[in-house]
Amino acid sequence: MANLTPEQKEQVSAWVAEGLGLSDIQKRLKDELNANLTFMDVRFLVSDLALQLNSPSKEEQEDQLPPDAPLDALDDQQDGGVTVEKDSVIQPGYAASGTVKFSDGKTAKWFIDPMGQLGLEPPEPGYQPPEEDVEEFQVQLRSLLQGPGY
Numbered sequence: 001m002a003n004l005t006p007e008q009k010e011q012v013s014a015w016v017a018e019g020l021g022l023s024d025i026q027k028r029l030k031d032e033l034n035a036n037l038t039f040m041d042v043r044f045l046v047s048d049l050a051l052q053l054n055s056p057s058k059e060e061q062e063d064q065l066p067p068d069a070p071l072d073a074l075d076d077q078q079d080g081g082v083t084v085e086k087d088s089v090i091q092p093g094y095a096a097s098g099t100v101k102f103s104d105g106k107t108a109k110w111f112i113d114p115m116g117q118l119g120l121e122p123p124e125p126g127y128q129p130p131e132e133d134v135e136e137f138q139v140q141l142r143s144l145l146q147g148p149g150y
Contacts, residue, residue, distance in 0.1 A: 004035060011033065013049060016046060016052070016053060022039060022043055022131045022134070026042045039129075040120055043131075053131065081103055082100060082101065082137050082140060084099075085098050085099050086145075096111065096145060097109065098111075098144075100120075100141075102133045103130055104130060106127060112145075
């Protein structure tokens, strides 16, 4: 992850306070501050700065559903959740590896390199998981790696 100056970190804090999501922050970092960070790097940055992203209310989420979708689709969408699994045989060259299934049904491969850096292989080029899923992925991965065998 790129080292940001205190002024740049303040700018990120201001963007979070404005209600920007991770994708928008990532774009602004690149466009305005010439800092090219991955989506996961931006997520970790926001976490490291102890910033809280604004999540849309249930009413706002309902407005984003297709008009013919039943209202319980929102619950299905939220409860579809994130599933993190570790490989029974760790991929060569990694300290840990596994898969993550995001709430949109897409599955990606995750790994931790020997230096402890987390990586994510998207299921398709340009794919970015839903913002809420990234946090849930981190929580589940941390819990998984604190279990036996790690």
